[in-house]
Amino acid sequence: MTEPSRIRNFCIVAHIDHGKSTLADRLLELTHTVADRDMRDQYLDKMDLERERGITIKAQAVRLAYGEFELNLIDTPGHVDFTYEVSRSLAACEGAVLLVDAAQGIEAQTLANFHLARDAGLAIVPVLNKIDLPQAAVDETRRELAELVGVPPDEVLAVSGKTGEGVTELLERIVAQVPPPTGDRNAPLRALIFDSSFDPYRGVVAYIRVVDGALGARSRAHFMATGLDSETEEPGVFAPEPSPVSALEAGEVGYLVTGLKDVHQVKVGDTITSAGKGRATEPLPGYREPLPMVWSGLFPAEGGDYSELREALDRLKLNDAALVYEPETSRALGFGFRCGFLGLLHMDIVKERLEREFGLELIATAPNVEFHVIRGEEAVVVHNPSEMPQPGTYDHVEEPVVRATIITPSEYLGPVLELCQARRGELLDMQYLSPERAEVHYKLPLAEIIFDFFDQLKSKTRGYASLDYEPTGYEHADLVRVDVLLHGEHVDAFSSVVHREKAAQYGRQMVERLRELIPRQLFDVAIQASIGSRIVARETVKAKRKDVLAKCYGGDITRKRKLLEQQKKGKDRMRRVGRVDVPQEAFIAALRVDQKAEARR
Amino acid sequence: MNAGVYVHVPFCLTRCGYCDFNAYAGLDHLASRYVSALLREAGLAAPGWSSEEIASVFLGGGTPTTLEVADLKALLVRLRHDYAFARDAEITIEANPDTVDLLKLEGLLEAGFVRLSMGAQSFDPLVLASLERLHDPASVRRAMREARAAGYANVNLDLIYGASGERIESWERTLLETVDLAPEHVSAYALTIEPSTPLGRKVQHGVVPPPDPDLQADMFELACEVLGDAGYQHYEISNWAKPGFACVHNLGYWERRPYLGLGAGAHSYRDDRRWWNVRPPEEYLSLVEAGTLPVGGEERLEPSDAYLEEVFLRLRILEGVPTSWVEPEKAAPFVESGLLLDHDGSLIPTERGMLVLNELVLALTG
Numbered sequence: 001m002t003e004p005s006r007i008r009n010f011c012i013v014a015h016i017d018h019g020k021s022t023l024a025d026r027l028l029e030l031t032h033t034v035a036d037r038d039m040r041d042q043y044l045d046k047m048d049l050e051r052e053r054g055i056t057i058k059a060q061a062v063r064l065a066y067g068e069f070e071l072n073l074i075d076t077p078g079h080v081d082f083t084y085e086v087s088r089s090l091a092a093c094e095g096a097v098l099l100v101d102a103a104q105g106i107e108a109q110t111l112a113n114f115h116l117a118r119d120a121g122l123a124i125v126p127v128l129n130k131i132d133l134p135q136a137a138v139d140e141t142r143r144e145l146a147e148l149v150g151v152p153p154d155e156v157l158a159v160s161g162k163t164g165e166g167v168t169e170l171l172e173r174i175v176a177q178v179p180p181p182t183g184d185r186n187a188p189l190r191a192l193i194f195d196s197s198f199d200p201y202r203g204v205v206a207y208i209r210v211v212d213g214a215l216g217a218r219s220r221a222h223f224m225a226t227g228l229d230s231e232t233e234e235p236g237v238f239a240p241e242p243s244p245v246s247a248l249e250a251g252e253v254g255y256l257v258t259g260l261k262d263v264h265q266v267k268v269g270d271t272i273t274s275a276g277k278g279r280a281t282e283p284l285p286g287y288r289e290p291l292p293m294v295w296s297g298l299f300p301a302e303g304g305d306y307s308e309l310r311e312a313l314d315r316l317k318l319n320d321a322a323l324v325y326e327p328e329t330s331r332a333l334g335f336g337f338r339c340g341f342l343g344l345l346h347m348d349i350v351k352e353r354l355e356r357e358f359g360l361e362l363i364a365t366a367p368n369v370e371f372h373v374i375r376g377e378e379a380v381v382v383h384n385p386s387e388m389p390q391p392g393t394y395d396h397v398e399e400p401v402v403r404a405t406i407i408t409p410s411e412y413l414g415p416v417l418e419l420c421q422a423r424r425g426e427l428l429d430m431q432y433l434s435p436e437r438a439e440v441h442y443k444l445p446l447a448e449i450i451f452d453f454f455d456q457l458k459s460k461t462r463g464y465a466s467l468d469y470e471p472t473g474y475e476h477a478d479l480v481r482v483d484v485l486l487h488g489e490h491v492d493a494f495s496s497v498v499h500r501e502k503a504a505q506y507g508r509q510m511v512e513r514l515r516e517l518i519p520r521q522l523f524d525v526a527i528q529a530s531i532g533s534r535i536v537a538r539e540t541v542k543a544k545r546k547d548v549l550a551k552c553y554g555g556d557i558t559r560k561r562k563l564l565e566q567q568k569k570g571k572d573r574m575r576r577v578g579r580v581d582v583p584q585e586a587f588i589a590a591l592r593v594d595q596k597a598e599a600r601r
Numbered sequence: 602m603n604a605g606v607y608v609h610v611p612f613c614l615t616r617c618g619y620c621d622f623n624a625y626a627g628l629d630h631l632a633s634r635y636v637s638a639l640l641r642e643a644g645l646a647a648p649g650w651s652s653e654e655i656a657s658v659f660l661g662g663g664t665p666t667t668l669e670v671a672d673l674k675a676l677l678v679r680l681r682h683d684y685a686f687a688r689d690a691e692i693t694i695e696a697n698p699d700t701v702d703l704l705k706l707e708g709l710l711e712a713g714f715v716r717l718s719m720g721a722q723s724f725d726p727l728v729l730a731s732l733e734r735l736h737d738p739a740s741v742r743r744a745m746r747e748a749r750a751a752g753y754a755n756v757n758l759d760l761i762y763g764a765s766g767e768r769i770e771s772w773e774r775t776l777l778e779t780v781d782l783a784p785e786h787v788s789a790y791a792l793t794i795e796p797s798t799p800l801g802r803k804v805q806h807g808v809v810p811p812p813d814p815d816l817q818a819d820m821f822e823l824a825c826e827v828l829g830d831a832g833y834q835h836y837e838i839s840n841w842a843k844p845g846f847a848c849v850h851n852l853g854y855w856e857r858r859p860y861l862g863l864g865a866g867a868h869s870y871r872d873d874r875r876w877w878n879v880r881p882p883e884e885y886l887s888l889v890e891a892g893t894l895p896v897g898g899e900e901r902l903e904p905s906d907a908y909l910e911e912v913f914l915r916l917r918i919l920e921g922v923p924t925s926w927v928e929p930e931k932a933a934p935f936v937e938s939g940l941l942l943d944h945d946g947s948l949i950p951t952e953r954g955m956l957v958l959n960e961l962v963l964a965l966t967g
Contacts (some may be wrong), residue, residue, distance in 0.1 A: 522957060544814075549959065550791045550792075552855075553854055554868050555866070558868070561913070565909070
């Protein structure tokens with residue numbers, strides 16, 4: 001047990017690639033938390049997937065012994081999809097190291113998370129990283145950072161995670177500037193869950209910060225949001241490998257083997273107290289349910305793999321409390337699931353894991369947001385475009401909007417503003433961080449953001465702009481459903497909900513694209529886009545006239561039979577829409593967002 | 602049962618860019634060994650075919666007429682000795698216009714090759730050049746005159762349409778010139794790009810455009826019209842004949858009668874078994890010279906394979922498939938759209954239907 005006065009709980013707030021993991025490696029080394037012989041790069045990013053993408057998805061809490069002090073480094077996810085998770089990690093800390101790459105400057109994500117940290121009342125330790133790089137603009141970035149945090153420039157520490165320069169001083173600063181935890185060790189137990197994971201042998205492990213009271217081994221715990229009780233098995237700390245402790249007390253950070261088997265019973269933001277008489281009455285503030293923001297239909301490329309997809313999703317869900325899904329039947333794609341994700345990155349990760357870890361071949365429909373269809377007093381939630389009712393049957397539609405923060409070099413401000421305007425954006429405010437860099441806030445429909453906005457932003461700013469956003473609710477929008485018909489048959493998988501002004505153009509581009517992708521059949525195939533009963537675009541795939549083997553003599557028959565069998569297999573792999581055979585590849589290509597966006601430009 | 606004998610001669614003066622047959626230029630020095638091997642193989646294979654009556658013999662290639670008349674004659678003598686020939690057996694030899702003259706044609710007819718199949722391909726010099734054929738249109742006309750002079754009364758001309766750069770007008774001239782020469786039989790093939798050929802590689806690399814399937818369809822329809830008007834019966838997708846001159850040997854393939862193949866790479870078929878000789882001529886020679894049948898591979902047709910073959914081969918010829926073989930709802934849309942005729946208990950492809958035969962086969966057997 002460590003006296004609260006000797007505990008410091010902190011996190012590192014940084015943009016992707018600003019060197020958070022490398023700095024963490026130096027902290028592990030300098031505090032001898034990891035023996036030299038065991039050290040490896042990016043030590044804390046354990047999952048393969050994280051390593052490859054250069055981001056951290058799972059928060060971890062590492063205990064560092066620094067002199068007489070116990071420092072708990074709480075890792076935060078670094079992506080806009082996980083804002084809520086970030087806020088819970090911050091709530092477990094008293095201080096934040098605000099880490100900025102001296103060559104890159106402040107990015108939108110840093111800014112967003114800085115504001116989250118400041119709003120959470122955390123002490124901010126501003127740090128410049130990568131000062132060893134030749135292109136590091138130390139003075140300029142130091143001024144920017146000092147301005148942001150509101151300290152004199154000489155209080156901004158300069159370090160190199162790579163060489164270790166300045167890192168000892170950073171440890172001193174953390175001890176000096178981050179306040180020790182407060183909290184009443186004699187009060188009823190209250191522990192914040194800031195993350196959880198599923199271990200096949202031990203069940204659900206919660207990452208917790210004890211705020212009040214103490215949590216011993218083998219005690220009965222009560223989860224306040226879910227209302228569940230459980231016999232907990234083992235409290236412990238990461239040093240950095242998990243090691244059990246007899247108890248976690250107010251101010252301490254660690255893990256808890258919860259004794260529960262389902263990750264959905266252990267929710268990020270929930271409060272653990274003791275079951276029985278000494279329980280707390282008030283949960284810790286800030287809890288909310290994970291909210292899917294982006295939806296997509298996932299279908300097995302081979303119809304028979306439906307049950308495999310179900311099993312794979314069930315298994316992923318064990319470790320991913322934010323993933324939601326429900327069975328969906330598409331006339332075009334057969335049986336699959338409509339899945340809800342926290343954002344595009346979350347969606348990509350889930351898709352990639354399904355394909356890589358479970359060997360599934362998937363067709364994913366274009367991602368969409370959740371719409372509220374308002375009929376009088378009633379609001380119907382729609383998260384599948386093909387379920388959007390026809391115009392005239394409702395009063396209006398509401399869509400989610402976000403407050404977007406974009407940081408861009410000033411020279412690209414024009415194109416950035418154009419992009420936001422073209423995406424139905426509303427300028428909120430704008431300021432210069434320095435003469436060279438501007439910070440812009442826009443209100444934007446989330447639907448526009450998930451439609452390749454980030455790629456566009458990057459390409460218009462040569463990769464220099466950064467983006468962050470937070471949902472701010474639902475607003476009225478003039479949206480219509482665009483349908484695609486093949487030979488008169490509505491293809492549900494191609495339906496999309498689009499702003500009325502862009503609907504006809506979108507329909508035309510979709511139809512042109514499909515004309516290229518749909519092979520010729522034995523009859524003319526009409527491809528149409530419609531809004532309600534109005535056809536807004538039409539193309540025709542002319543009937544195939546020739547498909548025959550010219551020569552077929554004695555030496556040809558075996559080969560020709562095999563060719564026919566091949567052709568038959570190819571046909572069997574196609575999806576049938578009414579009378580039209582559509583290859584899998586056509587679905588995949590037509591539903592790919594970047595290509596739709598290609599057509600839209 | 603009637604059977605056919607196919608004899609493969611793998612020698613050519615040059616290799617044409619589009620051709621993927623088992624044929625080689627520059628192997629002429631093997632010719633006499635090859636003829637001996639054919640004679641020997643005929644003897645080795647004969648015991649298995651004693652119960653068959655040979656209705657046809659077809660010498661193909663390659664270019665069989667690169668061989669000496671005397672050798673070709675010896676081959677026929679050997680076959681007649683080892684096998685039971687029907688009295689009116691159809692005996693065909695393929696020829697390139699440039700490899701025959703009056704003397705040779707007289708010799709071939711005298712030797713017993715009563716049917717002559719000539720590779721004319723086109724009467725447009727540009728098309729012949731694009732196909733890398735050595736002859737010019739005049740030599741086709743000359744060879745045809747000499748064939749008639751030699752006494753040939755059953756001649757086929759082979760044509761190819763849809764080569765790169767060929768326009769429908771050029772194809773029409775080729776058809777009209779063909780009709781002028783009045784052969785008893787015409788084979789007209791849409792040029793097919795085989796990936797393993799020089800032309801296939803050129804198409805793959807974008808050096809030569811691939812044939813336009815719609816233009817080839819137009820050309821097919823023009824052939825149907827011109828040849829039909831001139832009194833030819835369209836009895837198989839790529840074959841037309843004056844009444845009584847349909848090729849007995851080729852009908853054997855489509856009617857799934859047994860056939861024996863002799864020579865490098867030749868295929869044989871009987872009793873739902875198909876087997877084929879090794880392809881490289883040298884390998885073929887050494888096996889036969891060692892006294893073994895030069896079989897390189899075989900397959901046994903499962904009932905489903907046999908059924909698929911039966912359907913796609915029968916649909917190639919006017920016979921069609923019995924209506925009772927196909928579920929009525931599978932055939933109905935094609936009868937309705939004019940791709941199939943429901944005639945006298947058979948489903949027969951129309952000319953438009955022939956053009957999309959693969960699709961019809963897949964739909965009817967699916």
